[in-house]
Amino acid sequence: MMIDAATRSWVEVPEGSDFPIQNLPYGVFVDASGVRCGVAIGDSILDLARAEAVGLFATTELDRDTFRRDDLNGLLQHSRGVWSAVRSRIVSVLDASNRAGREFCEAHDLVIAGPVQMRMPIRVGDYVDFYSSEQHATNLGKMFRPDSEPLLPNWRHLPVGYHGRSGTVVVSGTPIKRPHGQLRGSSGPVFGPSQRLDMELEVGFITGGGPGIGTPISVEDAEHHIFGLCLVNDWSARDIQAWEYVPLGPFLGKSFATTISPWIVPLEALEPFRVPAGDQEPVPLPYLSSDHHIGLDLDLSVEITPAGSAEAFDLTRTSFTNMYWTMAQQLAHITANGATIRPGDLFASGTVSGQTRDEFGSLIEITWNGTNPIEFPDGSSRTFLHDGDTVTIRGRCTADGAVSIGFGACVGTIVR
C-alpha cells in the first residue's frame, strides 16, 4: 500500500529523516532482548517480534514467529498480498490519526528508541551482480580493453551480469579488511595486499513472492517478486580483478566483501518515485520488452572520510535513473533460462555511473584507473582507498507531492 503524503506518525520523526511513515523499511536488529526483525520509524524501531507476539499480525497469513528470527526470509517467502497486509497493519499502529494504535504500541512497549545495532537483514540465497549502467560499462571497457570497442556486442541486448559470493555479503558498518591476492608484478604475479582497492555504488533488490517462483518471470510480473531495495557497495580489488578475470569473470577481486545497507525499503514505499525508464536502442527481444518499463528516481551519493579526517567529502552524486536495464528486465532475464529464484536472493544493479566525472560510481572511473587522483578540500587526495578510509553511500527519493524517503547509510571502513 502507498501511504498518503498527509499521514503522520505519533512516533517522532526528525525533519529530513530517511524514515517517515511513508517509508517503513524492514531490518534485523539486536539489543539486550536478542535478535529480531523491526521496522524503522524516524530514529526509532517498531519491534516486529513483540508486535507479532501480541497479535498485530493475527489477521495476516504470516507463520508463527516470522519476526522472531535473525533474517527477514520468513516474510520474504510470502506473496505480495501478504506483504501489503503486513505493511497495512504496521501503518495502523504508527499512524497519528489512530489513537488506539498508539495505545496498543505503548501498552506493549513496541517502539524502541534507537540507535540499536543492526544485523544482516536477510539470509542471502544467491547474489547476482549486474553491469547495467552504460556509462560504467563503457568506462571500464575503455580501461580494461583499450584496443577494442568499449561496449561489447552483447551489452545492449541483455543485462550482462555474474554471480557473486553470497556468503560474504555483510551489513553496513562491518569493517572491510583489505584483501590479499595475486597481483601482476614485473616478473610474474606476486601475492600481497591489494594496492587498488575500490568501491562501487550500486542499488540492490531482494526477491520473494511465494509460489510460482520457479518458472520464468515476465517483465510485467517481475515486480511481484521484488520485495524491496537496499544500497550496495560492491568492494572491488582492481589489481586482483585485472589479473584473474579472464576468461571466467570477477572472482576473488570481488568475493572478499559486499556491503548492504541494513534497511530494506519496500517496493510499495517507492511507488511515488517511479518514472519512465530510458529508451533502449535496439529494442530488446520480446522477453525483455514491456510497456511497463519503469525506472526509479533515486538520488545516490557517496562520501569518503579519509583516514585520520573528521570530515567527509563528496565523491559522487548520481541518479538511479542512469541505469540502462531496469530491475524488472534483470529479473526476467535471470529466470528466462528456467533458473529458479528464492526468497532472499540479492540482485545488485552494477555500478551506477552518470555522464560526468562527478557522477561516476567508482574510484577507478573517477581517477581514470588511478591516473587522475581526486583532490579533497583538506588537501588530501586519493587514487584508490587507504586503510582507515570510510565510504558512505546514501540514497534518497523525492517527488512533487510526496514525502521524501531515504535508504539509511551503507558504510564501510577499510582496515588492514
Place this chain on the structure above:
Amino acid sequence: MMIDAATRSWVEVPEGSDFPIQNLPYGVFVDASGVRCGVAIGDSILDLARAEAVGLFATTELDRDTFRRDDLNGLLQHSRGVWSAVRSRIVSVLDASNRAGREFCEAHDLVIAGPVQMRMPIRVGDYVDFYSSEQHATNLGKMFRPDSEPLLPNWRHLPVGYHGRSGTVVVSGTPIKRPHGQLRGSSGPVFGPSQRLDMELEVGFITGGGPGIGTPISVEDAEHHIFGLCLVNDWSARDIQAWEYVPLGPFLGKSFATTISPWIVPLEALEPFRVPAGDQEPVPLPYLSSDHHIGLDLDLSVEITPAGSAEAFDLTRTSFTNMYWTMAQQLAHITANGATIRPGDLFASGTVSGQTRDEFGSLIEITWNGTNPIEFPDGSSRTFLHDGDTVTIRGRCTADGAVSIGFGACVGTIVR
C-alpha cells in the same frame, strides 16, 4: 577413520557395489517416514535419524536432531574430529565382527532396504566452479578464442574459477529442462531453446569443519575443511554461453541446472586412493604451495543413453588425476582474499579432461565444437544433447590392497 580392507559388514553388500563398509557415504532420503539423513551400505541405508534417536551418537558432540532434517549441514558444521567420531560409531554397528552392533540395528530397525528416493544432500551455501584441467582449458581456449594463446597468462598461476548459481544445484535424477536464452542469429540475437546443450564431467567437494572457517585456509589445513566429495554435471548451454560470457564470465549458459550425485563420499573414505599430484610449472606462489600436494586416483566415466535407446554408450573414461590444481589449492586460493566459506559450500573441479578425445569431459570437446559428431554403435550420433538423452556420470576408486569404492551415479535426462 580409515576402515581396514578386511572389514566386512553384516549388511549384504553385492559384489562390486559402490558402497562397501569402507565407503559409508552420507545422503538425504525420503520414504513414508519422512525426509532424513542416511548412510549407504550396499543397496541398503542406515537410517541416521532413527540411529540418533536411539542414542548411537550420544557420545559424540552432535546437536540434537542433527540427522532428522533435510540436509547434512548439521553434520557439516562440526569439525573433522566429530566427523571421525560419527563415522566410527556408524562402523561399529555395521561391522560384521560386532554382534552387538547388528543386534542394536535390528532391534531398532535401523537398516532400510533400498532403493529409496534421494534428495539434495546439502543446502548449498555458495557454489564455485573451477576450471582446473589444463587440457579442458586449452581445448576451450582453442575453440572460443581461436586467435590467441589457448591458455591465458593467469591459468598456471592460480586456479581460475567463478561463482555459479547455488539455488539451481539439483540432485541426480532431476529432469533437466532444456534452457531458453539469447543465441547469436544471422541478424542479431534471437531468443529460443539452446541448440548446443552440453554436459561437463566434474568432481565437487563440500566444505565444513567448525570454527576458524572465516580466515584464510592454508593448503596444509585445507582438508580439515573438506567434508567429502560428489560427482557434478555442470550442464552448459554453449550457444547461450558463447554470446553472453564476455566480459563477466558464464551466467545463464550455466545457471539453469547443475546436477550432483546424491551420496557425499567422506574424505576419510578416500584416504587409500591418494596419490601425489602432478608437477606444476611454474612453481605456484607460496600460498598455493605445499609438500602435501596430493591428488586422488578416481576413475571417472560418462555414459549417454540416447533418446529412444534402451542402451547406454560410453562417452568418456578419464581420471581425476588429470587435474592440474588440487582441491587443497582451490580452497586455499578462494580464502586467500579473506573470503569466508560456510558448511555446505560446493566447489566443483571444472571439467575433467584427459589428453585424448575419448578422455574429454564434455561434448564440445569430444565433437570439437560440433564439427566432429560422435557416432554410437547403434548408428545414432550426437554433436550436442537431444531431448530425451540421459547422461550418467560414475566415479570409482581402486588401489592395491584396498576395497574399491564408488560414488553412485549422477544422472540427468534432458526434457523439453
